[in-house]
Amino acid sequence: MADASQTNRPRPLSPHIGTYRWGAHMAASIFHRGTGLALAFGGVVFTWWLLSLATGKDAYAQFEAVAGSLIGELALIGFTYALVQHALGGLRHLYMDTGAGYEIHGNRRLSKIIFVVAVLLTALIWAFGKGHI
Amino acid sequence: MKFRSPLSTARGLGSAKSGTHHWWMQRVTAIALIPLIIWFLISAIGLIGAEFDVVEAWVAQPLTSVLLILFAVAFFYHMKLGVQVVIEDYVHGEGRKLALLLGVNFAAIGLTVACIFSILKIAFGG
Numbered sequence: 001m002a003d004a005s006q007t008n009r010p011r012p013l014s015p016h017i018g019t020y021r022w023g024a025h026m027a028a029s030i031f032h033r034g035t036g037l038a039l040a041f042g043g044v045v046f047t048w049w050l051l052s053l054a055t056g057k058d059a060y061a062q063f064e065a066v067a068g069s070l071i072g073e074l075a076l077i078g079f080t081y082a083l084v085q086h087a088l089g090g091l092r093h094l095y096m097d098t099g100a101g102y103e104i105h106g107n108r109r110l111s112k113i114i115f116v117v118a119v120l121l122t123a124l125i126w127a128f129g130k131g132h133i
Numbered sequence: 134m135k136f137r138s139p140l141s142t143a144r145g146l147g148s149a150k151s152g153t154h155h156w157w158m159q160r161v162t163a164i165a166l167i168p169l170i171i172w173f174l175i176s177a178i179g180l181i182g183a184e185f186d187v188v189e190a191w192v193a194q195p196l197t198s199v200l201l202i203l204f205a206v207a208f209f210y211h212m213k214l215g216v217q218v219v220i221e222d223y224v225h226g227e228g229r230k231l232a233l234l235l236g237v238n239f240a241a242i243g244l245t246v247a248c249i250f251s252i253l254k255i256a257f258g259g
Contacts, residue, residue: 033219036212036215036216036219037215037216037219039212040212040215040216043208043209043212043244044244046205046208046248047205047244047247047248047251050192050201050247050248050251050252050255051247051251053185053188053189053192053251053255054250054251054252054254054255057185060185060188061185068182080174083170083174084174087166087167087170090163090166090167091167093163094160094163094164097160125174125178126181128178129177129178129179129181129182130181
């Protein structure tokens with residue numbers, strides 16, 4: 001029964017995530033997951049918005065008081081960014097589903113472009129919404 | 134060496150018995166959400182700080198109601214699929230994993246129904 005010790009041998013592990021150097025492509029990947037999770041909470045706020053609207057003026061005033069406060073508005077801007085970032089990241093994934101875009105330089109460049117465009121679009125949306133443009 | 138029987142190859146369902154269904158529905162809902170998100174963001178820009186009556190009248194328009202319901206269904210279906218993967222990746226205790234997966238399913242359905250009911254109530258003159 002010499003094999004018993006072999007089955008207890010520790011299995012090989014992939015290198016720990018901390019050994020990798022950060023890059024735009026890694027950031028794009030984890031931001032896609034992070035913004036996706038944030039949007040789940042955004043969905044709860046979206047539902048609260050519709051429920052309060054269906055309930056009546058008083059309930060909607062309560063929603064507006066929270067959404068219109070400084071923290072509420074920052075959260076809405078955050079959800080807007082998350083939505084744009086996740087949508088662009090999703091398009092990146094659909095593009096990669098075709099087997100394209102895996103070459104490291106192109107992948108990194110596309111990831112950087114997505115971050116910049118997501119921030120710019122979020123700023124543009126809120127500038128329009130607030131009547132600054 | 135090939136371990137898969139001809140029948141399992143033909144079925145193409147793999148060890149999880151659901152094949153590519155999860156992956157495929159994630160893509161289907163993602164593609165559906167792209168035009169809906171563009172429409173919603175453009176509409177929402179004009180609704181920032183708007184009065185109750187204005188927002189209510191907007192939701193009550195038939196086209197808006199239909200698009201909002203489609204948005205809610207695609208959004209929460211997509212959310213359920215995405216959060217499920219995150220839980221499967223990071224939560225290792227079987228009990229906790231099962232509880233969280235159940236919670237995500239219930240939340241997705243509950244939020245979808247809450248949205249649809251609210252939209253219909255507003256549309257039919259709540």
